[in-house]
Amino acid sequence: MKNKKLQYRLLKGYIVVFMLFSAFYSFTHAKDLQRLGFPDYFRIELVIAKIIGATVLLIPQIQLRVKEWVYAGFIITMVSALIAHITTHDEIGKIMFVAVDLVFITLSIRYVSKKDYESVSTPGEKLSIVNS
Numbered sequence: 001m002k003n004k005k006l007q008y009r010l011l012k013g014y015i016v017v018f019m020l021f022s023a024f025y026s027f028t029h030a031k032d033l034q035r036l037g038f039p040d041y042f043r044i045e046l047v048i049a050k051i052i053g054a055t056v057l058l059i060p061q062i063q064l065r066v067k068e069w070v071y072a073g074f075i076i077t078m079v080s081a082l083i084a085h086i087t088t089h090d091e092i093g094k095i096m097f098v099a100v101d102l103v104f105i106t107l108s109i110r111y112v113s114k115k116d117y118e119s120v121s122t123p124g125e126k127l128s129i130v131n132s
Helices: 001-030 032-035 041-059 065-087 094-120
Strands: none
Touching: 001 032, 001 041, 001 065, 001 094, 032 041, 041 065, 065 094
């Protein structure tokens, strides 16, 4: 049981740290995002949304439905980043970095969201995300 809790905390921590780092990078590297085709105001929106999303995941009192939307937003952001890197013919290294991060974050979110639901469900109750 302790091992599962540790995995849960590490993966949730990975998601939060990754998104906070991504927000910091987006904030400090405006030229890189402009080169990908994003306007400057969108960069600021991304930074704010990533910081809010990472913070929401750390607050246990926030409803799971809200956290689901945060996870969905993170996945949409990562897919958009991957598409932007591919369509601007970015270096293969950058494309692979984003692709690998997308896989890691997707697997982490899947595991963490299962654990979130298991923590609030009753033993006999079946939830769709746990059984999928």
